[in-house]
Amino acid sequence: xxxxxxxxxxxxxxxxxxxxxxxxxxxxxxxxxxxxxxxxxxxxxxxxxxxxxxxxxxxxxxxxxxxxxxxxxxxxxxxxxxxxxxxxxxxxxxxxxxxxxxxxxxxxxxxxxxxxxxxxxxxxxxxxxxxxxxxxxxxxxxxxxxxxxxxxxxxxxxxxxxxxxxxxxxxxxxxxxxxxxxxxxx
Amino acid sequence: xxxxxxxxxxxxxxxxxxxxxxxxxxxxxxxxxxxxxxxxxxxxxxxxxxxxxxxxxxxxxxxxxxxxxxxxxxxxxxxxxxxxxxxxxxxxxxxxxxxxxxxxxxxxxxxxxxxxxxxxxxxxxxxxxxxxxxxxxxxxxxxxxxxxxxxxxxxxxxxxxxxxxxxxxxxxxx
Numbered sequence: 001x002x003x004x005x006x007x008x009x010x011x012x013x014x015x016x017x018x019x020x021x022x023x024x025x026x027x028x029x030x031x032x033x034x035x036x037x038x039x040x041x042x043x044x045x046x047x048x049x050x051x052x053x054x055x056x057x058x059x060x061x062x063x064x065x066x067x068x069x070x071x072x073x074x075x076x077x078x079x080x081x082x083x084x085x086x087x088x089x090x091x092x093x094x095x096x097x098x099x100x101x102x103x104x105x106x107x108x109x110x111x112x113x114x115x116x117x118x119x120x121x122x123x124x125x126x127x128x129x130x131x132x133x134x135x136x137x138x139x140x141x142x143x144x145x146x147x148x149x150x151x152x153x154x155x156x157x158x159x160x161x162x163x164x165x166x167x168x169x170x171x172x173x174x175x176x177x178x179x180x181x182x183x184x185x186x
Numbered sequence: 187x188x189x190x191x192x193x194x195x196x197x198x199x200x201x202x203x204x205x206x207x208x209x210x211x212x213x214x215x216x217x218x219x220x221x222x223x224x225x226x227x228x229x230x231x232x233x234x235x236x237x238x239x240x241x242x243x244x245x246x247x248x249x250x251x252x253x254x255x256x257x258x259x260x261x262x263x264x265x266x267x268x269x270x271x272x273x274x275x276x277x278x279x280x281x282x283x284x285x286x287x288x289x290x291x292x293x294x295x296x297x298x299x300x301x302x303x304x305x306x307x308x309x310x311x312x313x314x315x316x317x318x319x320x321x322x323x324x325x326x327x328x329x330x331x332x333x334x335x336x337x338x339x340x341x342x343x344x345x346x347x348x349x350x351x352x353x354x355x356x357x358x359x360x
Binding site: 107 | 200201202203204207208209210235236237238239240241242243244245246249250253254258261262265268269271272273275276277279280281283284290291293294295296297298299300301302303304305306307308309310311314315317318319324327328331332335336341342343345346348349350351352353354356357358359360
């Protein structure tokens, strides 16, 4: 029971401080789940993001469900998702009914211009941490560069990027390159 | 029964919108054409509000649309519809992943997709950066924030609150 409440509270907190899409949430997840509570590792977080990228639904919810399921099974997954959507439900309903006319307030714009800077810096810092753990060797760097080029020049959808990367991961481990190296050793 | 319609429409969006919250937007424009709940112009305002309120963008959009269409119960129906496909699919996958984590095929797939997810995060970050860093003042603040985050490692929430206060104090983005 205590653990379920913890799951709800953590995701409520993360939902409350996520501004933007699922990626803006990543630094918060890493801080709360990996660094403070050790509910997941950086590697698992990356796996959840990439799987969440090619399964139905928005990434934020997919990742919340994943972590919840890992901690406390199906019930945990449901509770985490509930925690994640609760701040949206409360705040959007307030914004829609009461605050709509304040939404054009210039101070809100100033605050968001500031928040965007912090979010950019937080994402960059998180990336540096993930780089060391997500890219194991030179082949990993090649996969990263290929994905970056595909994104940059072909604007390929994230689903295709992840699927192609999965195939190259399989190819790296099971391809004839390995036999070549063995031949060389002879 | 408008609640059932809302639930069903957002269930469809949850099932077919694959990826981040912004991918739900084209689906919402389709809804605006079919139903009298909101029009394309309302939708532009709704996106702006969803982007500048806490919570993942996709959830905010669903809650807002549901609320516009049918009040509190509508908001609940739309949000529940949106998250249901995710929750069901991930629950099944989570079990599979637990079982096959040490399988060499699964390991090599994960080995391949981790660099890809780093590239995807980099691009998402670059999109936010384009909006955030617009002049020398914001560039300077970005460097200061990055240094503080990197060397002091306080909670992200702390930096988000400080940055909001600084934004107001300096009247950023005027």
